[in-house]
Structure formats: C-alpha cells, structure tokens
Amino acid sequence: MAVYASLAEIVVNEPKYWGSWKGRVVKAIAIDGARTWNEVRDQTGLSPKSLNRVLAELFNAEAIEKHGEGEYRIAYELYREYKEFDDAGCVSTVSKPVLVTENEQRNLVSWIDSWRESMGLDFSLQPEHFYLDGDNLNNFSIKLIENAKKEVLVVNPFVDQCSLSDTLWKAASSGTQIMLVTRPPADRYDDVKERKEKFLTYLEDKGVKAIRNPRVHAKLIVVDRAVAVVSSMNFQSSSSGGSSWEAGLVTKNDMVVESIVDSILALEERPENI
DSSP: OOOEEOOTOOOEOOOTTTOOOOHHHHHHHHTTOOOSSSHHHHHHHOOHHHHHHHHHHHHTTTSSOTTTOEEEEEOOHHHHHHHHHHHHHHHEEEEEEEOOOOOHHHHHHHHHHHHHHHHTOOOOTSSEEEEEEEEHHHHHHHHHHHHSSEEEEEEEEESSSSSSHHHHHHHTTTOOOOEEEOOOOOOOSSSHHHHHHHHHHHHHTTEEEEETTTTTTOEEEEEEETTTESOOHHHOOHHHHHOOOEEEEEEEEEHHHHHHHHHHHHHHHHHGGG
C-alpha cells in the first residue's frame, strides 16, 4: 500500500482498491457524486458488461450496497478511507471523471467505417482489431483525436511540435479532456531540448494535463474510452511525418480498450508503481 504526503503534510494511506477499476467505481460513488448505474457508467466509461462485473465484485466484498431507489452507497469504512484521501488533497491530483456516454462511444466506433471508406481501404472490423502503417496510421490517429467528444489519453515518450501533437492542444481548446504521459524533454542539443520544453509548456497552457515520467516507452492513444491505438509512432515529425516507417494496431474491443485505459490511468493514480 502506498503512503502519500497530503497538502497539509499529513501522511495518509492509499484507500482500498485505489488504482483499479473497482477503486474508480468507488471513487465515482463516494467522491464524484454518482448514484445510479448510468451515472457510474458515464463517469468510468466502462462497458455495461465490465461495469456489472466490477459492481458484482464490490457487492460480493460488501463494499457497496444498493438502496430502494436504485442508488449505490459505499460501505462506511471504505467511504471514510476515500473521504480522508480526498480531504487530504490526494484525489484532486487525479483527472476529473470522463462523463462519456455509450452513444458517444458507439458513434466513435461507427466513424471508423466512414474513415475507412474515405481512405479507400479494405479491412474487416469483425475481429475488432485492424492493422495500419505509414501515412494511414498517422492520418487515422489525427482524425481519431479530432473526433474525440470527451477525452483523449496519450502515452508517448517523445513529443515535439508536429501535425499529430497539434491535435492535442486543439482538442483541449475545444473542451476535450486531454492527458499526456511523456518523458521529460531531452536532447543532446540544448536548442532542441529547449524547443521541446517550450512546446510541452505550450500544451499545458492550452489545457493539456502533462505527466512527466522518465520511464515510459509505450506509444498509446485512447479516445473516449472506446477506441485505442497501440503503435510504434511518436508524436514528432520525424516519426508521424513519414521519415521513419511506423506501424500499429487499432482496437475497438471493450476488454482490450479497458485494459489499456486501466494501465494509463494507473500511471496517473499510482506513478510510483511503474
């Protein structure tokens, strides 16, 4: 169990389930005000099947209960753990609830068909995963972020100004919640390092939440907790612009996307565990 120093320098223990889907469901109910099944689903972005599984596990553990009006309540001791964690200022460092609806997620998945047709590509979506490379991967990634309604999660070690990275500040400026996990800017040339630092600061000024973690090397994009891209492509022109050949897989499978989201959110919630 991790131990946190609060804003008031009071040491508080990490609450049970923190950094997992069960913990996010508990937080949604105990801290963020979700009461009904629909409110919990919208705040977590979980598929109905996955949410029901998490709720069942919490019921079995006697961590939650359901009241007559169909509203959820957290067991007192568990509620107190989360409330103390929140009062100590530890929860405020975590991004706000996503509030993405099932309809918004379905619309994003349906958009893939129109993108495929516009690009003249022929691949099946029946396996719920497909492969892209080169310009198609870059174009899809840009258009995917541009079509975000509520949230974009990105993990990428190398970020510099380019058409792909520009989509992040543009989306943030339109009200989409953006979280970027990246390495602290570095380069053997001081002027290049300074340019990268300035661009990352620019992203933050535009509303992007940037988390600096020197150990990340994964390249991940998730939009509205519905579609994910796992690829070799970096957010810099030498990679996304075609100087190097990049490739990756796109998935709309609920379980796979939720696993990727789980890993990304854990980088924010429990960065010491990477």
